[in-house]
Amino acid sequence: MRNAAPAVDFPVLSRRRAMALALGAGAALVLPRPAFANVSDFVASVWPEASSRGVSRAIFEQAFAGFTPSDRIMSLTRSQPEMVKTTGQYVADAVSSTRVSTGRSMRGEWNQTLGATQQRYGIQPEIVLAIWGMETNYGSYMGGNNVIHALATLTYGNYRRDFFKNELLTALQILQAGHVAAPQMVGSWAGAMGHTQFMPSSFMAYAVDYNGNGRRDIWNSVPDALASAANYLKSHGWRNGETWGYEVQLPSNFDYGRAWDIGRQSLGQWEAMGVRRTGGRTFPRPGDAGRIFMPSGGSGPVFLLLANFDVIKRYNNSDNYALAVGHLADRILGVGPFIRPFPANETGLTxxxxxxxxxxxxxxxxxxxxxxxxxxxxxxxxxxxxxxxxxxxxxxxxxxxxxxxxx
Structure with a gap:
């Protein structure tokens, strides 16, 4: 899928995914008409539902203090990208040498936490680090937007109103529960929050209090954030001890049409068709099911993708994103670049x-x-x-x- 547009109920949303959501949902080039004549009426309309969810008047007023709908945020809902990245360009940007080296440093700094989360949730540390690196560059940029004000802007602007209103009300519940103070609840323009960019509804379902202080603080507690990402992956079916996929070589007479038709089959069956793991290595579990992924066709690197690849896509429903996460995790672990390079002169198609x-x-x-x-x-x-x-x-x-x- 594209960068594929997430489904309407997609649980985790970052700045990149929010833009894809806007475009994939067929975002109009004309600004939606606000559902309320003025901001005061809008804020007043939110209060009864917030109150019914247990939000106090004090928390509500603190959250909405100084709220003015953001023209910048609404403009992002109708922005059209001028360039389409190929998978090769996407991966090169995402898995930079700086991001790899920082990931290795972070692995050392947070080794104890990562080891404990692996024991608890069964997720390899490098995968959690890779998601952290992809989402916020290891916490160096978490979006900088007031989440309540961003979600309120989208709701007031009548942009996917039901979805964003529910996220707004859920974010108010998070404030009420004391997990974070309103000024520290920062995130993307679409409301994805903290180190690991959870939407409020995903926070409620999957965020954890790793350090046991009574708060699930994915903004200020790296252990809480990393454990929350691990819990999210485990909850969506991560297979402990297995990888995301393998780079493979195809025989010269490979039948690409048949491969497209087959979809998923066991690695042993792919081997019978002449598919081999690069570097002369073997598949540790030939019975695992995989599908061929050829982001540049037969002229670039080719992969056999396993079940964990699809779990990564639950974080962001994009083959490019999942490939970058898997590759970044491997590079942090010490694996080298892909054996076969992406075509140098290929450009993406709009x-x-x-x-x-x-x-x-x-x-x-x-x-x-x-x-x-x-x-x-x-x-x-x-x-x-x-x-x-x-x-x-x-x-x-x-x-x-x-x-x-x-x-």
Whole structure:
């Protein structure tokens, strides 16, 4: 999926995911009309529901003190990215040498906490560190927005009102419970909070009081934040002692079309098709099920993704994000870069360019359906058929070079 747009009830949301959510939800280029004539009426309308959830008047007034809807936040709901990163560009930016070295330093600094959380939740320390690094660069930037005011802005602005109103009310409950003081409840423009960027509803479900002081403080307590991320992964089915996936090599006669059709099968079955782990290594558990992931088609690194990869995607429903987390974790652990590099000159395709590609395939007689910018099975079949007829590597990959050839 894209960077795939999260589902409507997606539980954890960061600055990057919030933008994808806005675009994936079909955010209009016109600012939504506020549901209230003025801010005072809006704030007054929130109070009865907040009170019914046990929020005191004092906490409510403190939280809303100085509230003015933010034009900047509302503008972000309708921002369109001008560039689309390829997976290679995304991973290069996310898994920088600085982020790797900082992750190793943090592993040493928080070794005791990470060891204890691994025993308690069964999550490898490097995965927790990688998520922390991806979300807030190890706590160096947690968003800087007043969470109550950000969520109130989105609710007042009538942007996905029901979703953000519930998050606003839940955030008020978190303040009422004393987990954090209102001035310290900072996060992204869409309300993702603290070191590990939990939405308020995710905080309620998965945040933990690791240090036992009675507060689940993911803003000021690194142990609370790391343990909360580990609890989140465990709760969504992380398999202890297993990795996220493997970089693999494909045989020269590999049938890409069949691989797309198969989806998921055991690693042993992939081996029977000639797929090998890079570096001459073997798969420790051939019975594990995996799917082929070819973010640059057959011209770049190829991976077999395991069940834990999909658990990472529960944090952010994006193959690119999950790949970056897995790779960053491996690099922190001491594993080297991918064996096969990403293509140097590949550029990402915008939705309009993907629609153009589909239209060009249709005009050449490869029926891929009405152009919608979504590269699904029918489009891949059309791409493979065209690639075969043109003497190209028939990998089904919708690339910038393929678009140029079709033009």
């Amino acid at each position: 939705r309009a360019q993907r629609e153009e590609l589909q239209g060009l395939l249709n005009r050449r007689g490869y029926d891929v359906g009405s152009p919608d910018g979504i590269i699904g099975p029918k489009t891949r079949q059309g791409i493979i058929a065209f690639q075969r007829s043109a003497g190209l590597l028939a990998d089904g990959h919708a690339s910038s070079s393929l678009l140029s050839t079709l033009r």
